[in-house]
Amino acid sequence: MKVFYTPRFRRSFRKFSPSIQQKFEKQIGYLLQDIRYPSLRAKRYDEERRIWQARVDDTIRFYFVVNDDMYILLDIARHLD
Numbered sequence: 001m002k003v004f005y006t007p008r009f010r011r012s013f014r015k016f017s018p019s020i021q022q023k024f025e026k027q028i029g030y031l032l033q034d035i036r037y038p039s040l041r042a043k044r045y046d047e048e049r050r051i052w053q054a055r056v057d058d059t060i061r062f063y064f065v066v067n068d069d070m071y072i073l074l075d076i077a078r079h080l081d
Helices: 007-014 018-033
Strands: 002-005 043-046 051-055 060-067 070-078
Touching: 002 007, 002 018, 007 070, 018 051, 018 070, 043 060
Parallel strands: 002 070
Antiparallel strands: 043 051, 051 060, 060 070
């Protein structure tokens, strides 16, 4: 699998601290290994638009779609309960 970062994702990502950015990089490595990796807790977020959600940590989520052999990263944001 490959990863594509959308402009929106890149803009949002730059707003996070270096420690959050490092956590994200670790999680992307896990995503590339296995979408079912436990710490990702990946799940379908919007079934109709085929958007998935996965965890960076307890408060940060990233959103993506799966297109053939590519993860297209749409956004990263704070998760509000």
